[in-house]
Amino acid sequence: MRKLLAFSGVDPERLLLKWVSSAEGPRFAQVVTEFTEKIRILGPSPLADSRTAKQPTAGMASEAS
Amino acid sequence: MIEQVREHVRKLLTDGQISAFLGLRNQDGNIAPHIFEKPEDLDEGFTLGDVEGRPPARYPLAKLLMTIVSADPDKKFGILVRGCDERALYELVRWNQLPGAAYRFVKVGFACPQELADEHECRKPFPDECVAGEKAQPVMNASVKEIDAKALPERLEYWSRVFDRCVKCYGCRDICPVCFCNVCTLEENALIRTGDLPPENPIFHLTRAAHMAGRCIDCNLCTEVCPAEIPLRTLYKKVAEIVQEDFGYVTGEPGDAKSPLNFLGPDPGHTSAHD
Amino acid sequence: MTGNQKEEIRIGVFICDCGSNIAGYLTMQELVDYARTLPNVVFVQENLYTCSESGINEIKQAIPTHNLNRVVVASCTPRTHEPLFQSACEEAALNPYLFEMANIRDQCSWVHMREREKGTERAKHQIAMAVAKAARLRELSRIELGISHRAVVIGGGISGMSAAMALGNMGYEVDLVEKQEKLGGLLNSLNIVLPANEPSSRLLHDLAARISANDKIIVHTSSEVTKAEGYVGNYVVTIREKSAENRVKAGVIIVAIGARALKPEGLFGYNGKSVITHLELEALLKQGAPAAKNVVIVQCVGSRCAERTYCSRICCMTAVKNSILLKEADSRNKVTILYRDMMMYGVENEDMFRKSKELGVRYVAYDPAKLPQVGEDFVKVYHQRMGKEISIPAELVVLSTPLVAQEDAANVSSMLKVPLNENGFFLEGHVKLKPLDFATDGVYLCGSARFPATIREAVSQGLGAASRAAIVLSKEALFTSGIVADINTETCCGCLGCVDVCPYGAIRFVEEKEICQVNKVLCKGCGGCAATCPSESAKLDGFSSEQIYAQIEQAFAS
The missing domain is CATH 3.50.50.60 (FAD/NAD(P)-binding domain)
Structure with a gap:
């Protein structure tokens, strides 16, 4: 997905997939905090203005248990 | 060349090795897929797709075979195959869309002329076995590299521009020889809002691209039919490249390798806590 | 499937204080007022403890009184409490799968303990998500299975x-x-x-x-x-x-x-005779104490190292035990334990450790960067306190290897x-x-x-x-869970995509119909098939795309 996004011109850093076990609370918090920080630095999605009604394309952190 | 193919098919039909042959027929200058049932039918309009002054006409014959085979479960069919048709057949067999494939159809292969291979930048312009035709040189398509050479914002600008031309005719999907689902995600309102024109950019096209992972056999039919001239093939070629890099899987090859998205990686349950 | 689609949806929301666990950190009244504004919500109640008998009774009473056909509890984790609340619904004649939970304790009051406003805001989102999903819940049924005792x-x-x-x-x-x-x-x-x-x-x-x-x-x-x-x-x-x-x-x-037990081949001169493991020592002790007067025991042999990072937990106790037995066999025996950290948890083990010291067992800590060297009849070890290498006589060296x-x-x-x-x-x-x-x-x-x-x-x-x-x-x-996958027989194109993805072998291809089918008893509801199906024919009951999309939409709605 990241490679496809990059090819389409979307910064692949905007997508994150991480396996976090349900027993790893602190790690989950860390992953989410780091990622939200990163997104904040990257700024609004370049796709956001084309569909103003929609929310910006945020990332996705997946939780597995 | 056409004579060799015609006579080969005639023999298959006469000997009763096949009950019918799925090929192309020229009727009043229009070329369309046709089921030839009797040997004598072959004398009327049988064609390999050539039309004067134009590149030969192609159709997703493999996809048609899928329908024909399930409608007539007792018959064995012959099918006209180019390199791309054969790749589609391999993929459809893998996805179980031609059940009992081995004894359900006979391929009648022929090599495409260099002119056609060049036109479609075909990676393998001939099937594994050819009844007729000189094998043309494979041609590599460089469009992926061209995009790769662009910077991120340029890529986005490029794709946004071409995707915005989309009239959502679903032609890319309908012509696609490996699009066989009965219901299509592209028409799922919750994922891609229906009613928008152009369809949600880039969600519509990226969704289709994701579904082409491990499936697209690089026949170029989608790009050929697209009325808006969207270079879809480039997008799907990139997806194929990713699948090959990450999973070592190449579509459209014989054998019983599984499409990489259709099985679990390590043994079930063995997930690691560390990524 | 059920008549619920046409029926008016009436959701009851129960918000749990969890004593002060939730109420101490979130503004409950705000949550209650907010929940009332949500679509389809007809009843909202705050409970001191929703899981207590009175809390459960309140759910059971509210269902018939307010004619509820969906129940949402905003409290703690479904992992421990969902079955309890589901059975409360069931007792009030409501299908247990018409129940949804929002975890506002673990995910709101606990993680946002010092951020009352943000935590409360977050809890609202989660309640809204649960309500959005609840409105789209469908009745599910469980299958009864006989069992072998x-x-x-x-x-x-x-x-x-x-x-x-x-x-x-x-x-x-x-x-x-x-x-x-x-x-x-x-x-x-x-x-x-x-x-x-x-x-x-x-x-x-x-x-x-x-x-x-x-x-x-x-x-x-x-x-x-x-x-x-x-x-x-x-x-x-x-x-x-x-x-x-x-x-x-x-x-x-x-x-x-x-x-x-790990056989420490190649470690510390292990030879099975003068350099042995504890299992071998125990065999010798069974036949009477070994003749050695000077015994050195080395801890953490082949564990807590790059190859095996874990601590085997039991070797410290084994070493102390055997040192005591050697000392008790003959108090003149000299026993030295070379260790990295002594782990003697629990009162009895601590007593045993103390006893070994009283009996004169000597403890020397070694640095993993400077491993003890086993010689012919001595062991050399760098003594960290003295800051120099010492040589300890040893006719017998015992290596504490991990399991x-x-x-x-x-x-x-x-x-x-x-x-x-x-x-x-x-x-x-x-x-x-x-x-x-x-x-x-x-x-x-x-x-x-x-x-x-x-x-x-x-x-x-x-x-x-x-x-x-x-x-x-x-x-x-036994009853299977109602949360199982289902494949739409009308739309399935039999591509076998789901069959190999299923870790439980619960999906099979039905030749005659050319479609794939789920064995609902084997299915564990992981959703792998639903994710892989190219045509959305496979779905997971209780987690349909419609339900999940509704939740996502609520999560992003501000």
Whole structure:
């Protein structure tokens, strides 16, 4: 997905997939905090203005248990 | 060349090795897929797709075979195959869309002329076995590299521009020889809002691209039919490249390798806590 | 499917204070007021403890009084409390799958303890998400299954024997399968068990005698489990005894295959004669104390290193125990223990440690960067306090090696489809909430197969696994979860995409219809098929795309 996004011109850093076990609370918090920080630095999605009604394309952190 | 193919098919039909042959027929200058049932039918309009002054006409014959085979479960069919048709057949067999494939159809292969291979930048312009035709040189398509050479914002600008031309005719999907689902995600309102024109950019096209992972056999039919001239093939070629890099899987090859998205990686349950 | 689609949706929301666990950190009144504004919500109530008897009663009363057809509880984790609330719904004649939970404790009040406003805001979002999903819930049904009231215990060591004994005493039939010729496992090689101060053989014989006297327990020695099929309540286990193969029906399986002591080939001059392991020392002690006057014991040999990062937990106690026995055999014996960290947890072990010091056992800490050197009749070690290398006379060197996973652990793992950790030990369902269960229902684990355990721990884990297993065995029937996958027969194109993705082998291709079909008994509701299906024909009941999209939309709505 990241490679496809990059090819389409979307910064692949905007997508994150991480396996976090349900027993790893602190790690989950860390992953989410780091990622939200990163997104904040990257700024609004370049796709956001084309569909103003929609929310910006945020990332996705997946939780597995 | 056409004579060799015609006579080969005639023999298959006469000997009763096949009950019918799925090929192309020229009727009043229009070329369309046709089921030839009797040997004598072959004398009327049988064609390999050539039309004067134009590149030969192609159709997703493999996809048609899928329908024909399930409608007539007792018959064995012959099918006209180019390199791309054969790749589609391999993929459809893998996805179980031609059940009992081995004894359900006979391929009648022929090599495409260099002119056609060049036109479609075909990676393998001939099937594994050819009844007729000189094998043309494979041609590599460089469009992926061209995009790769662009910077991120340029890529986005490029794709946004071409995707915005989309009239959502679903032609890319309908012509696609490996699009066989009965219901299509592209028409799922919750994922891609229906009613928008152009369809949600880039969600519509990226969704289709994701579904082409491990499936697209690089026949170029989608790009050929697209009325808006969207270079879809480039997008799907990139997806194929990713699948090959990450999973070592190449579509459209014989054998019983599984499409990489259709099985679990390590043994079930063995997930690691560390990524 | 049900008539609910046309019926007016009436959602009741119950918001739990959890004492001060939630109410202490979030503004509850704000949540209550907010919940009232949500679509389809007709009733909102705040409870001091929704899970208490009065809280449960309030749910049960509200359902008929307010004609609720959906219930949302905003409280703690569904993992522990969802079944309770579901049964409350069921008792009030509401299908338990018309219930949804929002975890505003773990995900709001706990993580945003010092951010009341943000935490409250977040809780609103989660309640809105749960309500959005609840509105789209459909009635689901469970399938009733008969069960076999019989257990198979794999491994006849101390933990397996304890588990078998416990189940046998409860009146369940047990097949106890041991690979070796006799029961006992590692216990056979041990000498004296401290702090009980009893020969291990006594413990072993006593337990073995009680097992053979129990006519519910069938012991299979020199046997192996070669195959296991089926699911909780209805496993079919193939046991190979000598050359004969037997298939037994079992409701549950307990994995107690233990561990083995690492043979430290190539480490510290190990030769099995003057440099030996504790197991070898115990064999010598059984026959009477060894002649050596000077004994050096080296801890952490082959563990806590790059190759095996874990601490084997039991070697410190073993070393202290054997040092005491050597000292007690002859007080003139000089015993030195070279250690990295002494772990002697618990009062009795601490007493044992103190006793060894009183008896004159000498402890020298070594630095893993400067490993002790074993010579002909001495051990050289860098003494960190003195800041120099010292040489300790030693006719006998004992190496404390870790327990490592059994060689056939990987086979058992793939046979039962239960996971191993990176060291080859079995991985429990959850380190705290399910320490003796696997994620796979009906399969349990105990003893050193899970991680190196003392005898006492192995016994208590064996008993624990037996009681977990008895929860299944004591039932007359089991009900499958309603959360199972379903494949739309109209739209499935039979591409087999889902078949190999299913980790439970629950999907099969139906030739005649050319479609794939889910066996709802085997399905564990993981959703893998729904994710992989190219045409959205496979869906997971209770987690349909529609429901999930509705939740996502709410999560982003501001």
